[in-house]
Amino acid sequence: MSDPVVVEVLRGNLVESRHRGAAVVTDADGAIALGVGEVTKPIYPRSAVKPLQALTLVESGAADRHGLADEELALACASHSGEPAHVEGVARMLAKAGLDESVLACGAHWPLSQQAAFALARSGVPSALHNNCSGKHAGFLCASCAMGVDHIGYWRPEHAIQRAVREVLENMTGAVLSDDCRAIDGCSVPTWAAPLDKLARAFAKFGTGQGLEAMRARAAERLRTACARRPWYVAGSGRFCTEVIQLLGSRALVKTGAEGVFCGALPPLGLGIAIKCDDGAGRAAEAIMAALIMRFLPLDDRERSVLLRFAQPVLRNWNGFEVGALRVGEAISGAPQ
């Protein structure tokens, strides 16, 4: 309740809006490199932990068994924009497991990509394949098949695949994820609240393999590599996660979640990052993530200039006039920008 203002939205001479939040950077042992706000409070990580949820896909043997390519593993970690190649990729994942879109339980929504939505609207309506979580769901389904369990109800907390995911999340975060901290995510699978600092630690472990058993460390490396090679599949055209991973390759994995959550790993530094904006604002979480990467990761001039556009975005109106900007607070950025 007492998180500080971490991002200001400027217009003219005034601060028009303010975002409060918490952000934490830790290593794989949980040592805090930076903490702003209430870093131990439990938050629903939502889609930000998709890369962790996807560990089960690799560890179950499904990735090998079905010969999943890098872009398919990236889709399992993705909140994709529903562009044609995203949709085709998810359909291919399902086909490799002998399934089709009829088994997806994520629900349908219009593609996040406006262009893809408009194109689709000309000829049809969205299916579950267009849901930004369809790759994660295809991953759960592939894993279910590889584990030899009936995939029916794969999205329910009592299903073997969700129990396996919960175990992975408990191992990665070091937090106990009890039923009373479980809610339903937008795509109907469980989301378990975990302390923000433990989510950062989970991403530090995911980014380095430190503290993980060998099989899990290899699975994490395979997923990281897939995302670094195929960043377009992690989000989509023009999206923050895609642009940042394209820019930094294996040096940064970043993943957005609903309601102002962002998680990430900086493998060369052994650090993990977790961000929660109190009010659920994605614009602020993105700016904070960009500012934290700029603070911690050694960057060249081009990289700094790309990240600065995300950390300090200029706000333009419908005529393209500059009307304001976002400004990340010094507690996050470490210095006046």
Place this chain on the structure above:
Amino acid sequence: MSDPVVVEVLRGNLVESRHRGAAVVTDADGAIALGVGEVTKPIYPRSAVKPLQALTLVESGAADRHGLADEELALACASHSGEPAHVEGVARMLAKAGLDESVLACGAHWPLSQQAAFALARSGVPSALHNNCSGKHAGFLCASCAMGVDHIGYWRPEHAIQRAVREVLENMTGAVLSDDCRAIDGCSVPTWAAPLDKLARAFAKFGTGQGLEAMRARAAERLRTACARRPWYVAGSGRFCTEVIQLLGSRALVKTGAEGVFCGALPPLGLGIAIKCDDGAGRAAEAIMAALIMRFLPLDDRERSVLLRFAQPVLRNWNGFEVGALRVGEAISGAPQ
């Protein structure tokens, strides 16, 4: 900076996100009936003051001269959804003044209505007519013609029409709107920051005519009546402003603004309302407006049940499962709901 949490977003057993903000209800003399948070701080009212900006349209004689119908006056007060009849109405306003869409300076954006955007995308791209502010701009242009001034640059702060609008806003709010509190709105016209309580007072005066010279009081009544008769033109299908005015008629005028602003008038009670969510969240501002109407305005059971859906919306996921809810704090609602 120290506004309280006024809306909580619940998911499962936890509060997932929190919105801070300020809200104030005053009469036409500025006497405060309810104040929550920092009610004297200046905020950019953005589109929430369109009904006040439209006073110039009526007072200039343009509404009479061009024979503007109720729906056209409602469009001048609107943030419309860009549905076909909105677009046609704005084109008609311009035609009545001998103009066309080429003079609109608001910029183009896709219709706020998803259905309208999809339909438009099948055959074309948006024009300035689809901009949610095009009715306000058409109003400025009609007023310029009636005032006998060149409409070129009508959106600039130094143009006669914007100077007239500023005078109206100063008269209505009782605030001095100096250049250093002026910023550029999304549609390129000036937006002047004014203290929240003075915006509430302006709406109390607008809703009652109290404290206004006779011509301005009549202009306000004409605009209120137009909105009450044609609420669909104030926003659009399924939108909050339209639904609330449809429900309550002349008993409530409500108007949304960007970045978590809402203003309104409750004419039977002589009260005005102004709301600003610190983080710019429209979902919270809507819930607060609904809760304040429920707190102050005598309602029948049907009206209460409709408003409760806005004051305490259930959050559903892509499969329609209930996953959470918004909850307005007691400081606003006056009682546990």
